Amino acid sequence: MNKFAQLGADIAKLWLKYGNSYFGGIKNTLILALVGTVIGCLIGFICGILNTIPYSRNDNPVKRFFLALIRVIIRIYVEVFRGTPMVLQAVFLYYGLPYFTNNAVKFTSVWAAAIVVVSINTGAYMAESVRGGIISVDPGQTEGAKAIGMTHVQTMINVILPQALRNIMPQIGNNFIINVKDTSVMFIIGFPDFFAAHRAAVGASYLYFPSATVEMVGYLTMTLVASLLLRWAEKRMDGDSSYELVQEDQLVMTAGTYNYPSRRSPFDEQNKEYDKTGKGKVN
Amino acid sequence: MEQQILQVKHLSKSFGKQEVLKDIDFAVNKGDVISILGKSGSGKSTLLRCINLLETPNSGEILFHDTNMAGRGANAASYRAKVGMVFQSFNLFNNMTVLENCIVGQVKVLKRNRDEAQRHAMEFLGKVGMAPYINARPRQISGGQKQRVAIARALAMDPEILLFDEPTSALDPEMVGEVLSVMRTIASEGMTMLVVTHEMAFARDVSNRVVFMADGVICEQGTPEQIFSAPQQERTKEFLARFHNG
Numbered sequence: 001m002n003k004f005a006q007l008g009a010d011i012a013k014l015w016l017k018y019g020n021s022y023f024g025g026i027k028n029t030l031i032l033a034l035v036g037t038v039i040g041c042l043i044g045f046i047c048g049i050l051n052t053i054p055y056s057r058n059d060n061p062v063k064r065f066f067l068a069l070i071r072v073i074i075r076i077y078v079e080v081f082r083g084t085p086m087v088l089q090a091v092f093l094y095y096g097l098p099y100f101t102n103n104a105v106k107f108t109s110v111w112a113a114a115i116v117v118v119s120i121n122t123g124a125y126m127a128e129s130v131r132g133g134i135i136s137v138d139p140g141q142t143e144g145a146k147a148i149g150m151t152h153v154q155t156m157i158n159v160i161l162p163q164a165l166r167n168i169m170p171q172i173g174n175n176f177i178i179n180v181k182d183t184s185v186m187f188i189i190g191f192p193d194f195f196a197a198h199r200a201a202v203g204a205s206y207l208y209f210p211s212a213t214v215e216m217v218g219y220l221t222m223t224l225v226a227s228l229l230l231r232w233a234e235k236r237m238d239g240d241s242s243y244e245l246v247q248e249d250q251l252v253m254t255a256g257t258y259n260y261p262s263r264r265s266p267f268d269e270q271n272k273e274y275d276k277t278g279k280g281k282v283n
Numbered sequence: 284m285e286q287q288i289l290q291v292k293h294l295s296k297s298f299g300k301q302e303v304l305k306d307i308d309f310a311v312n313k314g315d316v317i318s319i320l321g322k323s324g325s326g327k328s329t330l331l332r333c334i335n336l337l338e339t340p341n342s343g344e345i346l347f348h349d350t351n352m353a354g355r356g357a358n359a360a361s362y363r364a365k366v367g368m369v370f371q372s373f374n375l376f377n378n379m380t381v382l383e384n385c386i387v388g389q390v391k392v393l394k395r396n397r398d399e400a401q402r403h404a405m406e407f408l409g410k411v412g413m414a415p416y417i418n419a420r421p422r423q424i425s426g427g428q429k430q431r432v433a434i435a436r437a438l439a440m441d442p443e444i445l446l447f448d449e450p451t452s453a454l455d456p457e458m459v460g461e462v463l464s465v466m467r468t469i470a471s472e473g474m475t476m477l478v479v480t481h482e483m484a485f486a487r488d489v490s491n492r493v494v495f496m497a498d499g500v501i502c503e504q505g506t507p508e509q510i511f512s513a514p515q516q517e518r519t520k521e522f523l524a525r526f527h528n529g
Contacts, residue, residue, distance in 0.1 A: 056339055057339070060355075138374075138377075140370065140372050140373075140374040141374060141376060141377065143337055143370065143374055144370065144373075144374030144375065144376060144433075145376070146337065146359075146360075146363060147335060147337070147363055147367070147368035147370070147374075147437070148363070148364065148367070148387075148388035148392060148436065148437070148440050149360050149361060149362075149363045149364025149365075149388065149392040149393075149440065150360065150388065150391060150392055151360045154391050154392070158376075158387055158391060159376050159378065162378040163377060163378050166378075239420075
């Protein structure tokens with residue numbers, strides 16, 4: 001029991017001394033995760049939309065070539081950024097650019113570098129999610145839109161994307177929560193996030209475990225709140241499930257009744273005139 | 284003098300090695316109500332989908348007012364705006380209300396203003412008996428009601444021809460009647476209609492021409508009296524025997 005008391009005391013000590021630094025870290029983590037997710041989603045939507053532009057044999061060869069080229073480029077982008085650790089991507093971009101260009105091209109702020117890395121990483125994951133969201137919308141929706149003369153762009157904007165967005169909301173939430181946690185690797189380029197606050201605090205105080213406890217509770221709180229907000233947003237998107245039931249529908253018939261063909265017409269099976277042999281009407 | 288709207292010439296379509304339509308020729312005049320009958324797999328639906336360019340024909344011409352729409356460079360979207368289609372699976376837009384379903388095409392494609400589009404939509408929603416449901420979502424209404432909305436959506440575009448692809452095949456028996464009676468009303472008002480159907484009584488009763496398809500070709504066509512009472516081809520007789528006896 002006194003171990004817990006000691007932990008409490010240590011945390012209090014850390015909090016008094018480094019509270020501001022922890023809070024600053026939380027703020028930076030949330031901003032980076034949010035901005036990275038939003039830009040990543042934009043990249044994902046652009047890739048997903050470009051990836052699903054249909055082409056057929058009747059299109060001209062130039063258009064077909066470009067669409068095929070776009071698909072190849074997106075494929076490479078997705079495979080490379082989804083298949084390598086974000087921590088190495090950060091190093092490659094932040095230290096690699098000045099190395100190759102003799103300091104001519106480099107990131108002047110860690111913020112810019114961190115946002116770029118998180119965005120393109122999220123974009124790579126979202127590209128596939130968006131593509132999945134678009135192709136999961138019933139093809140009948142596209143046909144219905146085409147049949148009233150909508151172009152591909154009109155169909156996407158008015159019919160497909162609103163439904164795809166609803167389908168991939170859980171994925172967007174997933175990515176945001178992953179980003180809240182995974183931005184902790186940005187300490188590698190010196191980004192002042194929540195995890196960097198931990199490193200600074202333990203470097204001076206040597207209270208490794210108590211500080212890690214603060215981090216654990218902090219990260220879990222952030223992700224739980226994010227998760228709750230996302231559920232709420234999804235519920236709102238689905239809209240009210242109740243609606244006014246209308247009873248006045250003159251055309252609806254009670255189950256079991258069937259008024260076609262019209263009663264007393266020559267085609268009515270109950271009519272004496274109905275000719276079962278089909279050799280023309282009687283009379 | 285009958286005015287020809289649509290002419291299909293030497294239309295062929297294959298899916299892979301499967302030849303679904305073989306050298307189809309036929310024409311649609313203004314005011315025609317044509318029923319297309321045949322077993323499943325005979326190419327009826329594919330013919331209708333080719334006419335609307337939802338499937339790209341392998342060869343042949345689709346002349347709409349003497350302009351070939353099946354070739355390269357034809358503007359499929361603006362052509363489809365003039366050729367309405369009603370699907371077996373309704374295909375109402377799930378992210379919109381009943382009313383929005385009937386407005387969106389008018390506003391985005393025909394560039395009508397919203398008020399005008401709404402008035403126009405309400406006119407047809409009233410005609411199909413769906414006016415009380417304008418704020419419902421597609422998931423909240425029955426299959427028969429969905430199909431009536433789909434018909435109103437197609438009509439609101441003021442099409443020159445309306446294509447029906449087995450409009451009652453996905454419906455419970457008690458909902459078939461309401462859709463057929465709407466279709467009958469539209470036909471009586473002079474709409475040019477092309478109906479792929481298994482409703483023999485409707486074909487016999489409402490259409491002025493019946494086309495019987497088998498194995499990707501038009502086997503026989505004529506007035507309902509000719510086809511139903513005196514079919515010439517063996518396959519037509521065989522197909523209709525089940526209807527007459529059943």
